[in-house]
Amino acid sequence: MDWLRIGAFGLLIIYHVGLVFAPWNFEPKDRAAYEWVTIPLVFTNSWRLSLLFAISGYASAALLARERVVGAFLRSRLARLGIPLAFGTALIVAPQPWAALAGEHGYPHGFGYFLIHDYFRFGRIDGVLVPDWAHLWFVGYLLVYTFVLGALWSLPPHLRSALRRGAERVLAGPWLLPAGMAFVLVARLLPPGWSDTRALVDDASAHAVYLSSFLFGVLLRRSEALRLAILRQWKIAGLLGLAGYLVVAGFEARFHGSVPRDLLAPFLIARAVQSWGMIVALFGIADRYWNRDGAWRATLAEAVFPFYIVHQTIIMLVNFWLADSAIGAPGRFAILIAATAGGCWLFYLVGREIGPLRPLIGLKRTHARAFPLHAPAEAVPAE
Structure with missing residues (x-):
């Protein structure tokens, strides 16, 4: 079941990157939409x-x-x-509605101002729900x-x-x-x-x-x-x-x-x-x-929930930064995949080693250790 869950969440991340290039209603959105992308989606x-x-x-x-x-x-x-x-x-x-407002609605302020002054309005700004x-x-x-x-x-x-x-x-x-x-x-x-x-x-x-x-x-x-x-x-x-x-x-x-x-x-x-x-x-x-263990099974199973928490924010911010680039769609797709995978790993690896951060990213309150290959079996989340 761990392997199935790991695979399902990995597929979810690829799916969300694919949605960037599809004509469906989804944020973030690439500057161009491709009808054929909907077929694999x-x-x-x-x-x-x-x-x-x-x-x-x-x-x-x-x-x-x-x-x-x-x-x-x-x-x-x-x-x-x-x-x-x-x-x-x-x-x-919070960066997701900010990027949507800044990229699509001409929001003039930086993220810090948005977080302090606008994110907790509990309403909509130009149709964008905050907080969300x-x-x-x-x-x-x-x-x-x-x-x-x-x-x-x-x-x-x-x-x-x-x-x-x-x-x-x-x-x-x-x-x-x-x-x-x-x-x-x-x-x-x-x-x-x-x-x-x-x-x-x-x-x-x-x-x-x-x-x-x-x-x-x-x-x-x-x-x-x-x-x-x-x-x-x-x-x-x-x-x-x-x-x-x-x-x-x-x-x-x-x-x-x-x-x-x-x-x-x-x-x-x-x-x-x-x-x-x-x-x-x-x-x-x-x-x-797939009913067998593997060297990375426990670590990947523990990482899944932190990956899920942060992945869409990374996708949206990277796509926001790529909006004015001259890079073609295949290059933008590759960058989004690589940046999301790398950003998720960094979020997990740092968060798991800092005790107070662990419960905030869905991990048990265990003592931080120096990057073990295997996560402790009792720390594997089941969300």
């Missing part, structure tokens, strides 16, 4: 976040089993998720889902067992793929559809999918029957997921995101098939081929 955008929430559910179930007491588990999760969320929103994310949790919405949603798990765990044991058995009857057998795909399809018919608001209170379709993905991960951690069902069906799930992608990519190449109403049904079905098929396939691949 749609390979992941229907399932990448659901996969991350499912992995987080699996890890949360493991942590809850270790803590045993719901209150202790929730306090631990509140510290490991809530502190980085507050710190990230207050400081790490930006990409850290994922952490906020995950924190809410963690408390949902705590509430479910507080139910009487016989009721919890009944819920688990009911879920296993549906998912740990031949209905794993059709039931999951049908659920994603129906859930995404809720408002706002496939376009998440990421504002927590008006995101019904996202909560339906992401909370269910999170609870699917919880069930997987506790259900050998479900694990074996995934191992039996991951190959067909992968084929269906790839077939769904080919259909979605065809629609994107033909209609550039504006699918005609009379063709909307097959498009939405293909996205649901792609989403659930790829999630099941990746869990099966991870179980079959």
